[in-house]
Amino acid sequence: MSSHPQATPLLRLQQLQSLPERPRNGPFDLQLASAERLMLMGASGAGKSVLLRLIADLDPGLGKVWLDGRPRSSFSGPAWRGQVMYLAAEPAWWSTELAAHFDAAAWQQLPALALRLGLREQALQTPVPQLSTGERQRLALLRALLRQPRVLLLDEPTAALDEDSTRCVELLLEEQRCAGMAMIWVTHSRAQAERMGGGRPCLWLEQGQLHDAAPEVRP
Numbered sequence: 001m002s003s004h005p006q007a008t009p010l011l012r013l014q015q016l017q018s019l020p021e022r023p024r025n026g027p028f029d030l031q032l033a034s035a036e037r038l039m040l041m042g043a044s045g046a047g048k049s050v051l052l053r054l055i056a057d058l059d060p061g062l063g064k065v066w067l068d069g070r071p072r073s074s075f076s077g078p079a080w081r082g083q084v085m086y087l088a089a090e091p092a093w094w095s096t097e098l099a100a101h102f103d104a105a106a107w108q109q110l111p112a113l114a115l116r117l118g119l120r121e122q123a124l125q126t127p128v129p130q131l132s133t134g135e136r137q138r139l140a141l142l143r144a145l146l147r148q149p150r151v152l153l154l155d156e157p158t159a160a161l162d163e164d165s166t167r168c169v170e171l172l173l174e175e176q177r178c179a180g181m182a183m184i185w186v187t188h189s190r191a192q193a194e195r196m197g198g199g200r201p202c203l204w205l206e207q208g209q210l211h212d213a214a215p216e217v218r219p
């Protein structure tokens, strides 16, 4: 399957798949342009997180991936994941101090962005374990955005959020897309897939394969 076939896609997958001993996932062939966003749905356990993790090189797999025509094998792992970044549904925090997760420039930019996502000012001074799930989810998103990846792989980024916060996140991510960031966005919300899909059908993952349409409308 290919989305928007083009001469030089930003991200290209060819026959990407999980290792044979893992649950079947793939092979996937996919292209993603700069400023393109694919919405991805599928039943719980269908393999959506595994697909994103395969792309980010966080899960072992077979097949090929390119960024801007350059093979993933020519990047170091950290360099690849800096440009093709996976934002987990439950992101990891390696220090209880929030500031430890941001470089100095990003830390300066954080308050204004946090305000836009409805985070209280005090949240930035609160030890990470004492933040609410939704606060941590928004801060993890900002941590990722401030690193300016070329491709952001979003695993249910609004799952823990109320409607207002969800809309704030959607607006910010739309701005980032318009500025050129490509995204694959996993959601369980059909309404969100429609809102954020830009008129394109969302992709469905089922039995390890991607489809252009929801299961009930496929022949």
Ligand SMILES: Nc1ncnc2c1ncn2[C@@H]1O[C@H](COP(=O)(O)OP(=O)(O)OP(=O)(O)O)[C@@H](O)[C@H]1O
Pocket (backbone or CB within 6 Å): 022, 023, 042, 043, 044, 045, 046, 047, 048, 049, 050, 051
């Ligand atoms: N490292 C692994 N080794 C073996 N099986 C795995 C591994 N990681 C995930 N799986 C299995 O692959 C399947 C897909 O998992 P995945 O987390 O990708 O589902 P998902 O579509 O993201 O689900 P949800 O919507 O519930 O988050 C699950 O059955 C899971 O147990």
